[in-house]
Amino acid sequence: MRRQARRAGCSGLWAARALVALQAVCVLAPLAIIVVWAFTASWPWPHLLPESLTARGIEELFGPSQKLGEVLGSSVAIALACAFFTTTVATMAGRALSRYRFCGREVFRFAVLLPFLIPATVFAMGVQVAFIRAGLAGTVVGVVLAHSIVALPYAALIMTDAMEAAGNRLEEQARLCGAGPVRTWSGIIIPTLLPSLLSAASMSYILSFSQYFLTLLVGSGKVKTLALVMFPYLSSGDRTIASAYGVVFLAATLVVFFLFELLLHKRMAREIDYFNG
């Protein structure tokens, strides 16, 4: 009986591996095409390989007038700021929604998720007007806040779920042992929530990094991000340039995520040492 279960588990494991591999192919194959297109001039029917290559995409990226470094730097900075801010706000909101019973709790739970349901074109212009009046239009701070509006529902959903799932047993035990609030947060709450915090932050980062319409309106075209430069090419049909920007866009995100990972690993390693010691 048990052997049978194990055998089923084994074949299940193989199926799972196959599925994961299939998904990896589905993701990576189109990406490979984008990379190839970034160097391709023409690739007509029925050739399976590009007919002629070009350095046009690279020249465009690193041309002196493009200021790629500057644009990339501001995009990453804005996205990081948005990820940090949104995750903080969402964690606070998640704490309130998961731990307290208060008047208007259900209403708020719903309100936080509203941006999911309403297309950006509906609220973008009103948000722009609000930001202009607050003197935040055309500023980096304004853009970060506007991105946070879009990212908040995702982050809030993740954090509320995580905090509800985690419960408060560990936390209360820590408190019973006399741990202060700082120790409770840094030693218990944050480590337990770390995977979710990271999910919320990475989702916010992605949403901010790829935000076009709101950046345009709230940034008044003055705050230049990579998405802002890339989108016109994506819709212009110039595949060489669009792909070149696409590669940079993905590479930049991946590099940032790898750094996240490294940081996390270091921290986790220290955490383990701490417990062992």
Add this chain to the structure above:
Amino acid sequence: MVVHSLKARRMGRAAAPYLLLAPAAVLVGVFLFGVANGVAQGFGIMPFLGMYEPTLGYWVQVLTRPDLAASVQFSLYIAFVSSAIALVGGVLLSAALCAVRQTRMLSLVNVQIPLMCAHILVVLFMVSLFAGSGLVTRLLFHLGLVSSPSGFPSIVGDPSGWGILATYVWKEVPFVAFCTVTLMSHVSDRYGEAAATMGASPVRVFFTVTLPLCRGALVKAFLVVFAFAFGAYEVPFLLGPTLPKALPVLAYLEFQNPDILNRCVAMALNGIMAVVTSAAAAAYFAVLRKEGRRK
């Protein structure tokens, strides 16, 4: 003194959730101001053009459009099918990632990369692959299965909308997995092994333990995907057929019209979308409440 500090403490506790929510409330407030602005435009209120008189005219105009019914139907079809496939695919992917003890590298490739690709970038490579002259068609041509570009049902403008579905599935399967994988690995760690030691097969554990425990997260993910697929214009604009057009595409075209007054029409169309997605949200809300009561 003691009584006083006790009272202050209790007041602090009562105020705490509101203080914790304050920053989120400001963001939501700005958002709601934006929505109010858009809704007002649907009723013909555009202060910057000196229009203050509310009218139902644009809503009437939109609701009596002959192409509305077909558009709503097409959008519902796209939204339902893509979110259903995304749900099933996402659950499978999530389960598979849990089963192979997902390393973070795998989840980066399988989940995070699709999340970071903008939809319009996905359209770009979908067209490279599946257009009449796309790479897949070329492969079929070299295998002797297709004789010319017109022999393949090109992804562009196909009335079945399979291009839109394919794009959404590529994007949203990983999204659903993203929403569930943390919870699922948690659940299978905690209960899965216990059930397995009692002799239950992994498949049974999955259906009787893991899936029910992840139900809430799955319903939420489904609704998010549904609302998105129903309301976003980029993909159906680029890959959809000339007729019928998806509802968000109708709104987008009106929005694009050089005559700014057409934005009122666009906002009324967006209003219809908001009504439909709100109905979905009401269902979502019901799920939440039920969950809350169970706890």
Add this chain to the structure above:
Amino acid sequence: MKQNNGQPQPGQTTGLMSRRRFVGLAGTAAATLMFGGAFVGCAGSGNGGSPASDASGDDAAAIANSVDFSDWNAVLEAAKGQTVSWYGWGGDEARNTWINTVLADALKQKYDITLDLVGMDINDILTQLSGEMQAGVEEGSIDFIWINGENFYSCKENGYLWGPFTSYLPNFNDYIDGNSPEVLYDFGSPTEGFECPYGKAQMQMWYNSDVVTTPPTTVEEFAAFCQQHPGQVTYPEPGDFTGTAFISCLIAGVVGKGEFEKLSAMEEPTEEAVLAVVEPGLEYLKSLKPYLWKEGTTFPADSSTLSTMYADGELILNMGYGAPQDLVNNGQLPETTRSFIFDSGTVGNSNFMAIAANAPHKAAALVAINEVVSPEMQLSIYENLGNISVLDMAKLPQEQRAQFENVPLGAAQIPLDELLDHRIAEASGPVIPILEKLWLERVAQA
């Protein structure tokens, strides 16, 4: 006391907790409220027509008024050191590079003006501009705009544009024929000095001479051509700029140039009036459908999708406002690419630059626009981008005219005089949505 008994935790810890937490929370909340207050306060004052914003508006107006725009030296002086923002479509790499290098360098060196090109779709520009108008911003973020006719009409009607300004520009006065219909009217609406021409464009069809030996030069030949190559010809769905222009060419070929140009004079057209002109053309378009790509059941939504399909060889014909010489030069299209126009002509228009009503740097915008229509820059545009110049060649000195004539013509390009001899005026702005609607009802749906 009772309360304390009910609490499982040691009372002291709880007290400490909540007090500390309270301080922290209060801090964040205060910051949030300040930020929120900024929104609420400003929203309130904006609605009430705040004295503060009016005052700053007056200041801006005072500064603007202090420059005598009719004194060009004063304009140059005021523009010195300013950063001027130019908003326009950003999807053309060659054009962006030209603006960011040739034009920007010239402005910097000659006038100490920094040019900031912002690539944005015209409807996004409109959204931004109307947002600023709604918020009552007197000094906006947009200085001047690359604009096309339909949007010009709507912007000018709504008071989004500043002008008339063209009479301030020395190069406009010296080299542009202010009385030519292409300068006086933009898509049928009078420009009245609110727009300065930027370039001229004319619809041309592209093909690969290896694949197509004789291109169809009449509408009858075009119909036969579609029948010979079923499924390999189509056009972008009208609604797309290029698609509308292409069906205009075909309709003009069917009903005749004189009849079609009636549409360009219609200022307040009715559906019936437009239909009376275009009906035979729509019938013709309907008759083409069975031979088009996917049997005409569906059309690509925009011209860039069509271009992709043409470049990959799924289609054998493409069309655009100009010849694809730059695409041939950078290897996207083969050397054997050629262009053609119909004997009955193709539609053409000018594209323009306009200044936003709330432009913060009007002087610098004037200088930049004046530079774009200088003979040197127009020549450079013609050389690098293949755009037809807006200058009146008769007004140019002999030497400069020769420079224009000596620009070598690429193999894909059509000689200038041949183009201009076959030029049809585009339908007026208000006609275009009607034409698109008629196409949808009578061609796509039929």
